[in-house]
Amino acid sequence: MNKYLKQLIELSEIDKSIDGFGPRVESIKKALNVALEKDNGIKKEIESFEDEIKEAKLKRSKNELHLAELSEKLKELTKKAAIVKTAREAKALQLEEEIAKEQSDFANEEIERLGKFIDSRDLIIEEAKEKLEASSKEVEEIRADIADELAAIEKEKEEVYNHKQNLVSKIDQKILTFYEKIKKWAGNTTVVPVRKQACYGCFMRINDKVYSAVIKEEDIVTCPHCGRILYKEKQQENEE
Ligand SMILES: [Zn+2]
Incomplete structure (x- = not known):
């Protein structure tokens, strides 16, 4: 990750x-x-x-x-x-x-x-x-x-x-600033999991390209709809 x-x-x-x-x-x-x-x-x-x-x-x-x-x-x-x-x-x-x-x-x-x-x-x-x-x-x-x-x-x-x-x-200062900027409006849901290929902040479905990027966990990926930071939940891996 x-x-x-x-x-x-x-x-x-x-x-x-x-x-x-x-x-x-x-x-x-x-x-x-x-x-x-x-x-x-x-x-x-x-x-x-x-x-x-x-x-x-x-x-x-x-x-x-x-x-x-x-x-x-x-x-x-x-x-x-x-x-x-x-x-x-x-x-x-x-x-x-x-x-x-x-x-x-x-x-x-x-x-x-x-x-x-x-x-x-x-x-x-x-x-x-x-x-x-x-x-x-x-x-x-x-x-x-x-x-x-x-x-x-x-x-x-x-x-x-x-x-x-x-x-x-x-934490790198740039990354921290990025997080704080989103947190200003997203509060407790700045970093949200992806469940059933949907953002758990705005509950919108994310496209396959973004979804595969989330699964790869190589970069910090944000939701294309709301801009929250997305991650793949560990316990969900076996289910889907
Ligand atoms: Zn979203």
């Missing part, structure tokens, strides 16, 4: 794996982001339950205050009833007492209702905190996994870059 062609096939393989690093890192971080989103969701849920409890406690203390005021009022009404002079006055006092008692009942009911609500929210928060513990643990586990995977990718990247540098230093 042409020495330059061999180098370019190798270089294109290296460039392909370099391009693959970005998406690989992204996909690894995706798992962490999903776990973090879940974790934050539970945290927000807990916060909103805690806000509801705070609000309920405020309402409860207002009712307790009101209840204390009503109790004072009832005591006063009892005192007044002892020194009442006319039946009309007595009736007015009685009406006032009834209203105060009704309001006390209502305040008591509210206090009880709010208490039950707070208890139920406490229970839900407890459950949510258990969920949070599990999800935070998951986040940490993924972080640890990612640290290993990212470090492995980083190491791999370094090796690939060193490999590329080493290879590029050996």
Whole structure:
């Protein structure tokens, strides 16, 4: 095989794996982001339950205050009833007492209702905190996994870059420029195999003359349709 062609096939393989690093890192971080989103969701849920409890406690203390005021009022009404002079006055006092008692009942009911609500929210928060513990643990586990995977990718990247540098230093400058020029528009498909006598970059059939040149591997051959560099895949030799 042409020495330059061999180098370019190798270089294109290296460039392909370099391009693959970005998406690989992204996909690894995706798992962490999903776990973090879940974790934050539970945290927000807990916060909103805690806000509801705070609000309920405020309402409860207002009712307790009101209840204390009503109790004072009832005591006063009892005192007044002892020194009442006319039946009309007595009736007015009685009406006032009834209203105060009704309001006390209502305040008591509210206090009880709010208490039950707070208890139920406490229970839900407890459950949510258990969920949070599990999800935070998951986040940490993924972080640890990612640290290993990212470090492995980083190491791999370094090796690939060193490999590329080493290879590029050996490639003829003209050949390299030729490759880079095609790569600008062809990207990962600068060097493509020929399969079933078709260019695997543009998928057009190549004529017999070009095809035989590709098979000979004596020169660098480009696709007459798209201009990509062509090569004959080794494993295809037995099939065709
Ligand atoms: Zn082509």
